[in-house]
Amino acid sequence: MDCSKCEEAGLLLASGELDQAQTDEMHRHLADCPPCKEEFSQYSLEKKRLFTLLCETTSPDLDHRIVTLCCRPAVPTGMGLFSSAWIKRAALSALIFALGLTAGGYFTYAYYQTRTSGSYAARDKGSTATQSASVAGVSAAARKNNDTAQNQPPAAPTNEKRISPGAGASSQGIVTVDLKKE
Amino acid sequence: MDNVLEDHVLFDRWMKGDTNGFSALYERYKNRVFGFLVRMTGDREIAEDLLQDTFLAAMRNAQQFDRERNFLSWIFGIAHKRTIDYFRHVKVEYEHILDTDRSLGKGPDLPDSGLSNKQLNAVINEAVRTLEPMQREVFLLRELGDVPFKDIAQIMNCPINTALGRMRLALKNIRKELKKRGIHGLQ
Numbered sequence: 001m002d003c004s005k006c007e008e009a010g011l012l013l014a015s016g017e018l019d020q021a022q023t024d025e026m027h028r029h030l031a032d033c034p035p036c037k038e039e040f041s042q043y044s045l046e047k048k049r050l051f052t053l054l055c056e057t058t059s060p061d062l063d064h065r066i067v068t069l070c071c072r073p074a075v076p077t078g079m080g081l082f083s084s085a086w087i088k089r090a091a092l093s094a095l096i097f098a099l100g101l102t103a104g105g106y107f108t109y110a111y112y113q114t115r116t117s118g119s120y121a122a123r124d125k126g127s128t129a130t131q132s133a134s135v136a137g138v139s140a141a142a143r144k145n146n147d148t149a150q151n152q153p154p155a156a157p158t159n160e161k162r163i164s165p166g167a168g169a170s171s172q173g174i175v176t177v178d179l180k181k182e
Numbered sequence: 183m184d185n186v187l188e189d190h191v192l193f194d195r196w197m198k199g200d201t202n203g204f205s206a207l208y209e210r211y212k213n214r215v216f217g218f219l220v221r222m223t224g225d226r227e228i229a230e231d232l233l234q235d236t237f238l239a240a241m242r243n244a245q246q247f248d249r250e251r252n253f254l255s256w257i258f259g260i261a262h263k264r265t266i267d268y269f270r271h272v273k274v275e276y277e278h279i280l281d282t283d284r285s286l287g288k289g290p291d292l293p294d295s296g297l298s299n300k301q302l303n304a305v306i307n308e309a310v311r312t313l314e315p316m317q318r319e320v321f322l323l324r325e326l327g328d329v330p331f332k333d334i335a336q337i338m339n340c341p342i343n344t345a346l347g348r349m350r351l352a353l354k355n356i357r358k359e360l361k362k363r364g365i366h367g368l369q
Contacts, residue, residue, distance in 0.1 A: 008346040015330050043353065050325050053299070053306045056217040062230050067208060069234065070241050071201040 001029040006036045010043060189253035197244055208237065211254060214326045215261050221310050221322055222265045232268060236261045251333070258327035259337045262319070302365075309359035313352050320345050321352035 001009065006029060012018050013026050030037045189210075195203025215236060219229035239260050240247075247256055310318060319338065323329045331349070335342040360366070 007350055008343075011324075011346055011349055012331060015324070015328075017330050017332060046353075047325065050306070053303050054217045054221070054310070054322065054326050055213040056220045056226075056229075058212050058216050058230070058233065062233065063208070063212065066212075066234050066237050067201075067205055070204050070208070070237050 001025055003033060003036055006030075006033070007039065010036070010040045013040075014044065014047065190249060193244075193247065193253055204241075207253070211257060214254075215257060218258065218261055218322045218326045219265065221307070222319065223268065224311070228268065232261070232264045235264050239264065252330070254327055255329045255333040255337075258323055258329050259333070262323070262337050305360065305363050305365060306356075308363075309356045312359050313355055314348075317348045317352035317355065320348040321356070324349055 006026070009018065009022070009026050013023060018026060030040055189207065192203045192207045196207065197203075212233070216229060216233050219232045219236075220226055223229050223232065236257065240257055243260075247253075310321070313321060316338070320334055323334050323337065324331070329337070331342050331345050334345045338345065
């Protein structure tokens with residue numbers, strides 16, 4: 001092993017991250033190379049001392065606070081779907097959906113209200129013309145029927161119910177009369 | 183290895199609502215994590231808040247804990263994230279902290295012999311402060327957290343060789359700083 005790589009390999013050896021073959025190679029190199037061996041020994045000793053020096057003691061108040069906060073009933077592992085965050089999201093989604101539904105219902109209702117009142121107004125406006133047209137239609141049809149009946153021989157009696165065009169139109173409430181022509 | 187297994191057992195107890203599980207884990211690692219946070223932020227009060235945040239975040243994200251990993255590596259990973267978040271929040275760059283630390287000046291030069299633990303602690307603190315932020319972080323994760331280099335690389339989002347290089351430089355710089363203060367080796 002090269003001495004330039006020994007320093008980093010020594011760090012990995014100390015952290016237990018070398019495989020068996022690498023560990024053996026490193027030990028062989030340390031046995032043959034006094035400077036690298038000294039460097040590695042120095043680091044091993046420093047490590048222990050540094051650890052003690054770098055640790056910091058926490059205050060009892062802080063310990064109490066953290067233990068109290070972190071020892072609330074924990075969420076069991078694997079129950080992530082039912083965590084409070086999930087419930088909050090579901091509740092929010094349901095609320096948004098309900099609001100959407102209400103708003104949608106209101107606007108649909110308002111739309112039909114407007115449309116219905118508009119059609120009533122149109123029907124009210126057109127009903128006078130419809131009635132006069134119907135009356136005119138009925139009288140014209142009756143007159144025509146009378147003329148036909150007088151000119152033609154009487155038809156054989158039948159069960160079929162005949163509806164005059166004018167009467168039918170008026171009974172259905174749908175009139176397609178061109179007022180200009182009439 | 184036994185320690186790792188025991189950590190997992192304690193963690194499972196904590197997750198099942200056993201307060202002793204958490205207390206044991208906290209007692210075991212609080213001083214290491216707190217030491218890391220104090221040296222990263224340079225302020226004990228901020229470090230206290232971050233320590234609380236770290237353990238609370240661990241509680242919230244317990245489901246993300248990978249059983250294949252070491253508990254300590256995981257908790258140090260969270261502490262690292264909390265520290266980064268803190269610096270982002272206060273909009274302080276690592277470089278700025280470094281400058282501030284340097285501007286605080288060096289501690290008194292202490293004689294080599296007869297150093298109490300407290301004095302030596304102060305000297306080490308000063309030496310750690312002089313490190314580049316990335317070197318400091320690798321050094322603290324490794325020495326305090328006993329975090330393996332492959333995990334350090336993952337935590338710091340860098341190649342393992344970069345982490346090793348930073349650690350090597352950190353050790354070299356700390357030795358140099360200690361030598362400046364008249365301390366030759368920490369044996």
